[in-house]
Amino acid sequence: RATAPEKPGQKPGVPGVKHIIAVASGKGGVGKSTTTANLALAMQANGLKVGVLDADIYGPSVPRLFKVSGRPEPVDPANSRILKPLEGYGVKVMSIGFMVEEDTPMIWRGPMVISALTQMLREVAWGELDVLVVDMPPGTGDAQLTMAQQVPLAGAVIVSTPQDLALIDARKGLNMFKRVDVPVLGIVENMSYFICPDCGGRHDIFGHGGARAEAEKLGSPFLGEVPLDIRIRETSDAGTPIVASEPEGVHAKVYREIAAKV
């Protein structure tokens, strides 16, 4: 169960890590993990040292997105406590997915989730990082609230599709971070529009502009629009996120622009 919100400043930081940023969404399937991976790679392209912590305990996708697998090794063979993170495209990554078999359902209770998260945060040799990007589990329940409290977050990025339903959930996410005094760095509209490869026409499949309007209403920065594009899906599924595989492409540019605003 969630404990009472801590006062800001009580959470110890992670040594060597300058800023920890959460990527969150009100619900699943809106592209939170895809955004996390591409945002992290875009930050790296913008010259930062970046790590990714996959805190999406119930559906870890960072191993697939960065095409990394295997068990993290201890830094010191005589002491198995501190683990070396794995690495994909120059980004240090840690995921609960490295610790369990891919098709093992995670039916952990809250305290176990918290202890796993604390371990991934504090018992991993992250080294010197400018930014550690945390892929949060979707939703705004107790588990998410507790996580937001446990991690010494500099801020949060909310991912939403343009639809009302996703936005209502995103709003809840925003309020959740407010409750634990974590500043919301802004909202990204994912699957914002679709450019038809055949006719070149633009289609707003899930509507358009909803996240921007919502950000304005809530007084949060609007960070940018990522189109719905088959290349984004294909590259993610192949474990070669588009910012890594098509660094000169239009999509990488969009992610770099978003990364620069965070």
Ligand code: ADP
């Ligand atoms: P979440 O982390 O919110 O559950 P994912 O990042 O796993 O969502 O994305 C869900 C699915 O949608 C994945 O198959 C992903 O490749 C795809 N996807 C996400 N964003 C886009 C996009 N902008 N264009 C095309 N496909 C996308």
